[in-house]
Amino acid sequence: MAQTPPSGRAAQPYCPPEVPTESTGYVRKVPLASRIALRTGALVARASRAAGFQGQMIGGRVALMLRPSCLTELATGRRVVLVSGTNGKTTTTAMLAAALATAGEVASNASGANMLDGLTAAMAGSAAPTVVGEVDELYLPTAVEQTNAVAVVLLNLTRDQLDRACEIRRTASQLQTVAARFPELLIIANCDDPYVVLIAEAFSKVVWVAAGGSWEGDGSTCPRCGYRLVTEVAHSASGSDNVIGDNVIGDNGWVCRRCGLARPRPHWRLSADALITPDGASLSLSLRLPGEFNRINAAMAIAAARAMAVEPKRAADAVGEVTGSAGRYQRIRVGDHEIELLLAKNPAGWAVMLDLLCTHSGPMIIAVNGREADGHDTSWLYDVGFERLAGRQVVAAGERSSDLGVRLSYAGVAHITSPDPLAVLDQLTPGRVLFVGDYTSFWRLRSVLEARQRD
Amino acid sequence: MTSPATVRIALLLPDLLGTYGDRGNATVLARRLQLRGRPAEVVEVPSDRPIPGDCDIYIVGGGEDVAQIEATRLLERSEFPAAVQRGAAVLAVCAGLQILGTSSTDVNGNEHRGLGLLDAATQPLPHRAVGEVVTSPATATGLGEEPLTGFENHRGGTTLGPAVVPLARVISGVGNGDSGEGAVAGHIIGTYMHGPVLARNPALADHLLALATGLSLEPLHLDDIPELRRDRLAAGRERQDSRMRRLAAALTPRRWLTPGIPAPRG
Numbered sequence: 010m011a012q013t014p015p016s017g018r019a020a021q022p023y024c025p026p027e028v029p030t031e032s033t034g035y036v037r038k039v040p041l042a043s044r045i046a047l048r049t050g051a052l053v054a055r056a057s058r059a060a061g062f063q064g065q066m067i068g069g070r071v072a073l074m075l076r077p078s079c080l081t082e083l084a085t086g087r088r089v090v091l092v093s094g095t096n097g098k099t100t101t102t103a104m105l106a107a108a109l110a111t112a113g114e115v116a117s118n119a120s121g122a123n124m125l126d127g128l129t130a131a132m133a134g135s136a137a138p139t140v141v142g143e144v145d146e147l148y149l150p151t152a153v154e155q156t157n158a159v160a161v162v163l164l165n166l167t168r169d170q171l172d173r174a175c176e177i178r179r180t181a182s183q184l185q186t187v188a189a190r191f192p193e194l195l196i197i198a199n200c201d202d203p204y205v206v207l208i209a210e211a212f213s214k215v216v217w218v219a220a221g222g223s224w225e226g227d228g229s230t231c232p233r234c235g236y237r238l239v240t241e242v243a244h245s246a247s248g249s250d251n252v253i254g255d256n257v258i259g260d261n262g263w264v265c266r267r268c269g270l271a272r273p274r275p276h277w278r279l280s281a282d283a284l285i286t287p288d289g290a291s292l293s294l295s296l297r298l299p300g301e302f303n304r305i306n307a308a309m310a311i312a313a314a315r316a317m318a319v320e321p322k323r324a325a326d327a328v329g330e331v332t333g334s335a336g337r338y339q340r341i342r343v344g345d346h347e348i349e350l351l352l353a354k355n356p357a358g359w360a361v362m363l364d365l366l367c368t369h370s371g372p373m374i375i376a377v378n379g380r381e382a383d384g385h386d387t388s389w390l391y392d393v394g395f396e397r398l399a400g401r402q403v404v405a406a407g408e409r410s411s412d413l414g415v416r417l418s419y420a421g422v423a424h425i426t427s428p429d430p431l432a433v434l435d436q437l438t439p440g441r442v443l444f445v446g447d448y449t450s451f452w453r454l455r456s457v458l459e460a461r462q463r464d
Numbered sequence: 465m466t467s468p469a470t471v472r473i474a475l476l477l478p479d480l481l482g483t484y485g486d487r488g489n490a491t492v493l494a495r496r497l498q499l500r501g502r503p504a505e506v507v508e509v510p511s512d513r514p515i516p517g518d519c520d521i522y523i524v525g526g527g528e529d530v531a532q533i534e535a536t537r538l539l540e541r542s543e544f545p546a547a548v549q550r551g552a553a554v555l556a557v558c559a560g561l562q563i564l565g566t567s568s569t570d571v572n573g574n575e576h577r578g579l580g581l582l583d584a585a586t587q588p589l590p591h592r593a594v595g596e597v598v599t600s601p602a603t604a605t606g607l608g609e610e611p612l613t614g615f616e617n618h619r620g621g622t623t624l625g626p627a628v629v630p631l632a633r634v635i636s637g638v639g640n641g642d643s644g645e646g647a648v649a650g651h652i653i654g655t656y657m658h659g660p661v662l663a664r665n666p667a668l669a670d671h672l673l674a675l676a677t678g679l680s681l682e683p684l685h686l687d688d689i690p691e692l693r694r695d696r697l698a699a700g701r702e703r704q705d706s707r708m709r710r711l712a713a714a715l716t717p718r719r720w721l722t723p724g725i726p727a728p729r730g
Binding site: 168177178179229230232233234235236237385386387388389390391392405409410411412414415416418419420421426 | 479480482483484485486487488491492495510511512528529530531533534535595596615617658659660663686687688689691692695
């Protein structure tokens, strides 16, 4: 049964990455024109917040409109690490920022404002020499170019907002083009995601992390040629290739038997109870955040932190303390109920979210707005196995509550349909209520609840 | 055995043609039978399994270009064409419609042969068509007056041959690119509409079930469907009024573009 994969990919040695371990000495030499643009942006942002909007992006957007080069100028002399992918960006950014903060001051946009405007606002708000920036995958090429980033963490790539991104293979090929322009860029990549591998293997400096990923929907056929991927079990008989310390790492790799695309040999590996470092050390992860997907995010953040010269144990301790960012996992009490805010916006995110929901026996509210930022096409709801929620107390909410309601009916899940998630709260069993929203419904409920708390 | 035969619904190549949630069409068909007390099962056929030739309905969904070429190759040498010739019902959505056609040309000008089960040829449209679609069913389909609603996301424009009629006439949106939407020939229904199309249009779902089984199905009410249809038909009309749309776009901060970044499509 021991067939060698067609590509016979040479095992890459783990080369300690040559990225600056510190900034080049940040001098705030932002030109006057940029300072004016940023100042104007900040004023607009403050006005926007006063008017009741989130005000996270508008400031950066105005500044970029007035002075398109201001992001580049803000980034000059600073060490910028970008975090991108479809799911887990915000939490991983918060984790990486926490890990790097053990070694010095860090600026970060861990707020979910992940386009260039959000990044600009975050960098304008702090002069810290190190910047950890979350970037939407479609904006990554431009963000790398404008910030002259030293490293990019690539978490995963699955379909999300198809009416905007159209096709994930196209997104992948756009990201590949970054390799030609920035050959020095270090990539920290999850090698269990075939799309990530397709992109990352175009780069010469890659740290591969076998972090896992449970959703197979887009991952099961070859991103390069469309052929069905198969799983390889320990593909070397010689032994030494696949062993680091006491741990076999060649297992469970995927391969395309037609074009040869295969999972590279990982430098880091996440097992059921520990994260195995390139030196073979075993780090136990104790996280304050729930869910398997947060262990994946933590593994990626710790691997990236090590590439930025933060010792893994120290990084793991800092990552473990992260309790959420941008309101994710936040709990807010409303009368007899304590609402926990969760975000899931595509099939891959939902696949892991369902595992979490199934551990909860109390009521849950699911909200779908399907606005531009969420993707107008809600067909993906049928790729989520909502059938697992049958028998629980479920509310279908959001501006597209009827889409969700129909989906739940066909899944055999009895539910209450109510566009306003709070309108039916008193019909739910008192205690903890899980709320899972897409982007805009999450933001909407969070700001409503926070406004109520203030009153 | 007095129980009626189980209706088998094949979901073809979901790992290649599952990009746009079209799996939901199989779910909807099976559930609409089960809710009426009739046995039904969904047979999922990923790309490493043989395609069974004895199913009653085949669902072919939408996918990306690489996947479409691979799917065509697999379907061509499978039992699927013979099953269709025998009279099995087919719902082919988006890439599925193009695969069943005679040929489709991609944006780079490469022509790919289709299965030739529908006399329909696809050429690229000048722009990608993305958004809500509202259509009025063609009289020949016997679907009645109720409009159809869906979400389109494609670059292909499809020209129908004389033996094929469009599924519907476009009220708003792009469809085939020539005011028609989709294609119907015998037991084959093709469309560009996602949504999934059968979740949004229960009449089309029951029509397909009747085509496949010859059963006359009693009406079935599901609570949220009327509201869903009202909501989506209204959204489709909004797209039709492009002036309103442009005004709304200009006034919505989310739509403001970041300078130096190409406009998101849509």
